[in-house]
Amino acid sequence: MKDFSYTRAASLAEARERAGQAGAMLLAGGTTLVDLAKCGVAMPDEVVDITHIEGLDAIKVDRDGARLGALARMSHVADDARIRKEFPAVSEALWQAASAQLRNMATIGGNLMQRTRCAYFRDPASFPACNKRHPGSGCAAQGGVTRNHAVLGTSSYCIATNPGDLAVALTAFDAVIHLGERQIAVDDFFLLPGATPHQEHAVEPGEIITAVTIPASAAAKRSTYLKVRDRQSYEFAAASAAVGLELEADGKTIRDVRVALGGVATKPWRAREVETHLKGKTLAAETVKRASLLAMESAVAQGDNHYKIDLAPRVIARAILKVGGIA
Ligand code: FAD
Ligand code: SF4
Secondary structure (H helix, E strand, C coil), rough: CCEEEECCCHHHHHHHHHHHHCCEECCCCCCHHHHHCCCCCCCEEEECCCCCCCCCCEEEECEEEEEEECCCCCHHHHHCCCHHHHHHHHHHHHHHCCHHHHHHHHHHHHHHCCCCCCCCCCEEEEEEEECCCCCCCCCCCCCCCCCCCCCCCCCCCCCCCCCCCCCHHHHCCCCCEEEECEEHHHHHCCCCCCCCCCCCCCCCCCCCCCEEECCCCCHHHHHEEEEEECCCCCCCCCEEEEEEEECCCCCCEEEEEEEEEEEEEECCCCCHHHHHHHHCCCCCHHHHHHHHHHCCCCCCCCCHHHHHHHHHHHHHHHHHHHHHCCC
16 A cells, blocks of 8 residues: 555544645545555555534434434444434435445545545556546456446446445435535436446545435335345345335325336436326236336346346336335
């Protein structure tokens, strides 16, 4: 690991000022940054520790929605009784992310900024070609082992999957990322790779995530997060879905439905085709299964990951039928 200097920021203003310097990186729980520094992907000159800044770890829930401070720990948010009641998909996404030890250290802001688990990206010594690490160097994954790579939102420059779980739930329920005064809708916060896969988030140098807000909605209250992975105890998603459902007073017509996917796309993926198709329809297993297939209409397999195109619609359908009480 390359040597770096360490600064403990006492205030948001100081953290912003330091983080704006070339070569500086923020440190929150450290569960991703330290890994990336060890494998030679992150090489900060200065690490700016923000964990001692007061007031950034609060969790607030009221009738308008939830506000999660950027330094709130994943485990605290997952376990918060108000989050579990009003936003079950958010709690479940966090519970199924990483391990208990990691969740106790890791923060909401750090979770949103985590980098891809593409094995080629994380092994610079063996695989120098990676457009995400070094723009223009190529993509070692294409033509390689692609079982965990994306089928949606890819480009000829990069096919890496966004690995986060929380971000999928936030995408389903129109969360907003707060960078101090500036606010960005979560769908605009995560960027598609296009020709610039090294730009993953709409964060400018010196900006710090301060909070995430999630508007209250009936769909968020009746929601779930379903994650399918190679081992149940502790693994990134092969495919996951955050879904929410609101029915009309008749108890069977779909008034609102939210669907977002994880593990299959280069960014947390809102499946709006599925939502549009289902709104106004009667909740029934066949209808839901047929609509779920629409999420994969633009999917492109990259070799070993073809199974995701079959798997993801099943995950969506199972999740919707579960919240609908017919599975
Ligand atoms: P840090 O490591 O401190 O920071 C991560 C990045 O975010 C750094 O670049 C840092 O500069 C930046 N950053 C931190 N805070 C801010 C802020 N407020 N504003 C702007 N930038 C900021 N995640 C899942 O979702 N699902 C999983 O299944 C999963 N499994 C995992 C398994 C393992 C073995 C490991 C190591 C991680 C796993 N993770 C998983 C990822 C884990 O959730 C992240 O490591 C964690 O959330 C990062 O949070 P942190 O506070 O430790 O971030
Ligand atoms: Fe790098 Fe993306 Fe290719 Fe992985 S898929 S090697 S992150 S360019």
